[in-house]
Amino acid sequence: MRNFRKATLADVAARVGVSAITVSRALRMPDKVSPRLREEIARAIDDLGYVPNPAARTLASSRTNVIGVIIPSVTNNVFAEVLLGIYTALESTDYDIQLANSRYSALREESLLKVFLGQKPAGLIVTGIDQSEKSRELLERAACPVVQIMEIDDNPVDLMVGFSHYDAACAATRHLIEQGYRGLGFIGARMDPRSQRRLRGFRDTASGAGLFSESRVITTTAASTVTLGAQLFAELIDRAPDLDAVFCNNDDLALGVMFEAQRRRIPVPAWLGICGFNDLEMMATAEPPITSVRTYRYEMGRHAVNMLVEAIEGSGGESKTIDLGFEIRKRQSSNLVASDLIGKF
Amino acid sequence: MRNFRKATLADVAARVGVSAITVSRALRMPDKVSPRLREEIARAIDDLGYVPNPAARTLASSRTNVIGVIIPSVTNNVFAEVLLGIYTALESTDYDIQLANSRYSALREESLLKVFLGQKPAGLIVTGIDQSEKSRELLERAACPVVQIMEIDDNPVDLMVGFSHYDAACAATRHLIEQGYRGLGFIGARMDPRSQRRLRGFRDTASGAGLFSESRVITTTAASTVTLGAQLFAELIDRAPDLDAVFCNNDDLALGVMFEAQRRRIPVPAWLGICGFNDLEMMATAEPPITSVRTYRYEMGRHAVNMLVEAIEGSGGESKTIDLGFEIRKRQSSNLVASDLIGKF
DNA sequence: ACCCCCTATGACAGCGCTAACATCGAGAAC
DNA sequence: GTTCTCGATGTTAGCGCTGTCATAGGGGGT
Numbered sequence: 001m002r003n004f005r006k007a008t009l010a011d012v013a014a015r016v017g018v019s020a021i022t023v024s025r026a027l028r029m030p031d032k033v034s035p036r037l038r039e040e041i042a043r044a045i046d047d048l049g050y051v052p053n054p055a056a057r058t059l060a061s062s063r064t065n066v067i068g069v070i071i072p073s074v075t076n077n078v079f080a081e082v083l084l085g086i087y088t089a090l091e092s093t094d095y096d097i098q099l100a101n102s103r104y105s106a107l108r109e110e111s112l113l114k115v116f117l118g119q120k121p122a123g124l125i126v127t128g129i130d131q132s133e134k135s136r137e138l139l140e141r142a143a144c145p146v147v148q149i150m151e152i153d154d155n156p157v158d159l160m161v162g163f164s165h166y167d168a169a170c171a172a173t174r175h176l177i178e179q180g181y182r183g184l185g186f187i188g189a190r191m192d193p194r195s196q197r198r199l200r201g202f203r204d205t206a207s208g209a210g211l212f213s214e215s216r217v218i219t220t221t222a223a224s225t226v227t228l229g230a231q232l233f234a235e236l237i238d239r240a241p242d243l244d245a246v247f248c249n250n251d252d253l254a255l256g257v258m259f260e261a262q263r264r265r266i267p268v269p270a271w272l273g274i275c276g277f278n279d280l281e282m283m284a285t286a287e288p289p290i291t292s293v294r295t296y297r298y299e300m301g302r303h304a305v306n307m308l309v310e311a312i313e314g315s316g317g318e319s320k321t322i323d324l325g326f327e328i329r330k331r332q333s334s335n336l337v338a339s340d341l342i343g344k345f
Numbered sequence: 346m347r348n349f350r351k352a353t354l355a356d357v358a359a360r361v362g363v364s365a366i367t368v369s370r371a372l373r374m375p376d377k378v379s380p381r382l383r384e385e386i387a388r389a390i391d392d393l394g395y396v397p398n399p400a401a402r403t404l405a406s407s408r409t410n411v412i413g414v415i416i417p418s419v420t421n422n423v424f425a426e427v428l429l430g431i432y433t434a435l436e437s438t439d440y441d442i443q444l445a446n447s448r449y450s451a452l453r454e455e456s457l458l459k460v461f462l463g464q465k466p467a468g469l470i471v472t473g474i475d476q477s478e479k480s481r482e483l484l485e486r487a488a489c490p491v492v493q494i495m496e497i498d499d500n501p502v503d504l505m506v507g508f509s510h511y512d513a514a515c516a517a518t519r520h521l522i523e524q525g526y527r528g529l530g531f532i533g534a535r536m537d538p539r540s541q542r543r544l545r546g547f548r549d550t551a552s553g554a555g556l557f558s559e560s561r562v563i564t565t566t567a568a569s570t571v572t573l574g575a576q577l578f579a580e581l582i583d584r585a586p587d588l589d590a591v592f593c594n595n596d597d598l599a600l601g602v603m604f605e606a607q608r609r610r611i612p613v614p615a616w617l618g619i620c621g622f623n624d625l626e627m628m629a630t631a632e633p634p635i636t637s638v639r640t641y642r643y644e645m646g647r648h649a650v651n652m653l654v655e656a657i658e659g660s661g662g663e664s665k666t667i668d669l670g671f672e673i674r675k676r677q678s679s680n681l682v683a684s685d686l687i688g689k690f
Numbered sequence: 691a692c693c694c695c696c697t698a699t700g701a702c703a704g705c706g707c708t709a710a711c712a713t714c715g716a717g718a719a720c
Numbered sequence: 721g722t723t724c725t726c727g728a729t730g731t732t733a734g735c736g737c738t739g740t741c742a743t744a745g746g747g748g749g750t
Contacts, residue, residue, distance in 0.1 A: 006463075008735095008736055008737085009736065009737065009738095010736080010737095018699075018700085019699070019700050019701075020700095020736085020737075020738090021699080021700065021701085021737090021738075021739095022698085022699060022700075024737070024738065025698095025699085025738095028738090032697085032698075032699095033698075033699085034697090034698065034699090037698090037699090051459075051460075051463035052736090052737080053404070053464075053735085053736055053737070054400075054464060055399075055400045055401075055403035055404040055409070055464075055735085055736080055737090056400075056404050056705090056735070056736035056737040056738085057736080057737055057738075058400035058705090058737090059398070059400040059401050059404050059704095059705050059706065059707085059735090059736080059737070059738090060704080060705055060736075060737040060738040060739080061705085061737075061738055061739080062705065062738095064400070074425055074428050074429050074432060075422075075425045075426055075428075075429050077420075077422070077425075080419055080420045080422075080425050081420055083419050083420075084419050084420050084446075087419060087446050096443070097444070098441070098443075099442070099444060101432050114396075115396075118351075118396035118398075119398075119399060119400075225626050225627070225630075226626060226627035226630045226631075227626060227627070227629065227630040229630075230630050252627070255627065256627075256630055259630050259631055259632040260630075260632075262632040263632050281570050281571060281572060282570070282571035282572070282597070282600065282601075284572065285570075285571045285572040285574075285575050285601055285604050285605075286571075286604055287604040287605075287607040287608050353705095353706055353707085354706065354707065354708095355706080355707095363729075363730090364729070364730050364731080365706090365707075365708090365730095366707090366708075366709095366729080366730065366731085367728085367729060367730080369707070369708065370708095370728095370729085373708090377727085377728075377729095378728075378729085379727090379728065379729090382728090382729090397706090397707080398705085398706050398707070400705085400706080400707090401705070401706035401707040401708085401735090402706080402707055402708075403707090403735090404705090404706080404707070404708090404735045404736065404737085405706075405707040405708040405709080405734080405735055406707075406708055406709075406735085407708095407735065
C-alpha cells in the first residue's frame with residue numbers, strides 16, 4: 001500500500017504541479033501562499049502521507065527545533081514534575097526536547113552543554129545557577145535563549161524561573177520556631193548547591209533566634225531516600241538528644257524521619273516537629289500529615305518552555321526572571337500545642 | 346578566538362591534507378584508516394574543535410542514531426526508574442534518546458509512533474503489549490528493531506523485556522492467603538492493561554481458594570497517588586467490613602492504605618494485611634515495613650537498550666524475549682502471626 | 691501611459707555529510 | 721615478469737530541504 005521511498009517535498013510539489021519551494025512555504029509561512037494552492041497542497045500532503053524530514057530541514061536552514069534540557073536527575077520526583085510541565089507545554093508547539101542528565105556533576109553538565117550547542121538548539125533549559133565557569137561562558141555565548149530553572153538570583157545568564165531556596169528555608173525554620181520548638185535540627189542529603197542554600201537559610205534563621213547548634217545538623221552527599229532519612233535521623237537523635245524539631249532538605253527524608261520516630265515511639269509533633277521540602281503529594285496524606293514547603297515544579301517547567309518559545313519567536317517582552325515563590329504548608333507534624341509543652345519543661 | 350563558521354569535515358580534511366571521506370572514515374570505521382593518518386586527523390579535530398553535524402550525517406546516510414522511547418508517564422516513579430536504566434545504558438553508546446509521553450492513551454501512542462517512524466529511528470522502545478491494531482501494524486513494518494518493555498507474552502512484535510504482571514499478582518495473592526488472611530481485597534488505580542492483568546491474577550487466585558468477593562474490589566481510572574490509596578481504602582473498608590487484607594495495584598496506594606489504617610487505628614498487620622506492588626525504596630522503611638512485589642525497573646531499561654543496540658548492530662543472537670521476573674518481598678505489613686488470629690475468630 | 695511596488699511563485703545553489711564506485715600501489719601467487 | 725588481490729585513499733553525486741535572488745503579473749499613483 002505504501003511505496004518504498006518516503007514521499008518528499010518534491011513528490012508533493014510534482015503532484016500539485018508547483019515547485020518544491022512553494023510547498024515548503026505552504027508549510028512554514030502559509031500566508032505567503034495563495035489559499036487555493038495551499039488547500040491543494042494540503043490535500044496532496046495528506047494523500048502521499050508526506051512527513052517533513054527534520055534532518056534535511058535542519059541542514060538546510062542551520063536551525064533546529066530542538067530544545068535541550070539538562071537536569072541533574074530523572075528519578076527525583078521533583079525533576080520528574082518539572083519535566084512533566086516541560087513536556088506538556090511543549091506539546092502545543094512544534095519544538096522537540098532533548099533531555100540529558102547531568103547527575104549532579106558540573107563537569108558532565110559542561111560536556112553535555114558542548115554537545116548540545118554543537119547542534120545549534122533552538123533553546124536551552126538548564127538547572128540551577130551553579131554552572132561551572134566554562135559552562136557559564138558557553139551559555140552566555142550561546143546563539144539561543146537559555147532558561148535557568150529551579151532557582152533565581154539577580155545574575156541570570158538570560159531567562160530564569162524558580163524561587164529562592166534560601167528564603168524558603170528561612171520561612172520553614174521560622175515556622176518551627178514560632179510553633180515553639182527550640183532544639184532545631186537539619187537533615188540534608190545530596191547537598192547540591194540548592195540544598196546548601198537551604199541549609200544556609202536554616203542556619204541563619206536559627207542563629208538569629210539563638211537556636212542554632214552545629215550538633216543538630218547532619219548531612220550527606222548521598223542521594224536522598226526515605227531510608228536515608230530514617231538512618232540520618234537515627235544517627236542525629238542519638239547524638240543530639242536535645243533535638244525537638246527537624247527541617248528536612250526534602251520530603252523523602254522527612255517521611256523517613258517520621259517512620260523512624262514512630263519506630264522509636266517518639267510522638268510527632270509533641271516531642272518532635274517535622275518539616276519537609278517540596279510538598280510532594282503524599283505529605284498531606286501521611287499520618288500524621290507532614291508540614292512541608294510547597295514548591296511549584298510543574299509550573300516551573302511550563303514557564304520555562306513558554307519563556308523560551310517567546311524568546312525564540314521574538315514575541316518576548318515579558319519579564320526575564322520569574323519568581324514562582326513557595327508556601328509553607330502547615331500540618332500536624334509541626335503543630336506543637338500548649339499542652340504538649342507542659343511535659344517538656 | 347573561535348571563528349564564526351563552525352569547523353566542518355572539509356576543514357579537518359584540508360588541514361590534514363586528505364579528503365573529507367577519509368576523515369569521515371576515521372571517525373566511523375577507524376580500522377579502515379592507517380594509524381598514522383588516524384592520529385593526525387584526531388589532532389586536527391581537536392585543534393579545530395570539530396563536532397560532527399548530526400543532521401548532515403542523518404540526511405546523507407538516511408539513518409539516525411536516535412532511539413525513540415514511548416512511555417505512558419514521566420512522573421510515575423516506576424517509569425522514571427526505567428528511564429534511568431535507559432539513559433544509563435545509552436551513555437556508553439552513541440545513540441540519542443527521543444522520549445515521548447503517551448499519557449496512557451493508545452491513540453496518542455499511535456500518533457507518536459507515526460512521528461517517530463517518519464524520522465527513521467535506529468530503534469524503538471514502547472511500553473506494554475497493548476498497542477492499538479494500527480500501532481501494532483506500524484511497529485511490525487518498522488525498519489528498525491523494536492523492544493516492548495514492562496511486560497512479556499508470547500506474541501512479541503520483535504524484542505521484549507519485562508515480566509508477567511498476572512503471575513506476580515497471583516504470587517502476591519497466594520502470599521496473603523498463606524499468611525492466613527481470608528477477606529482479601531484489591532485496590533487499583535489507573536487500571537491500564539497491566540493493572541487489569543494484576544487484578545485478573547488476584548481474582549483468579551482468590552477465587553481458586555474460594556476467597557474472592559467482588560465487594561472487596563475497588564478500582565478507579567484516576568492516576569494512583571498516596572492520597573487516592575487512603576481514599577479508596579476508606580471507601581472499601583466502610584463497604585466491606587470483612588476485609589482483612591488488601592493487595593494494592595502499586596506502592597503509592599499501599600502507603601495510602603497504611604496511613605488511613607493508622608488514622609482509623611486499624612492494626613497492621615493484625616487486622617489488616619497490606620501488599621503493594623513494585624517495591625519502591627520507601628516500602629522497606631515504612632513503619633511497619635510494607636510487603637511488596639519487587640520488580641526490576643532499572644534493569645528493564647538497561648536490557649531494553651542493550652537488546653536494541655545488539656539488534657541494530659547485528660551482533661544479536663541473544664534471546665528475543667527476556668523475563669526479568671519478580672520477587673515477593675515479605676515484610677511486617679502482611680506478617681499475620683498465630684496470636685493475631687486469636688482475636689479474629 | 692509610465693513607473694513603482696507588492697504579491698505569488700520559481701530557479702538555483704548549497705547546507706555537511708556519506709554511499710558507491712574508482713583508483714592506486716604493493717605484495718602474493720603463479 | 722605478469723596477473724591477481726587487497727588495503728588505503730579519492731571522486732562523484734546526491735540525501736531533502738531552505739535561503740537568496742529572480743521573475744511575472746497586477747494594481748495604484750500621477
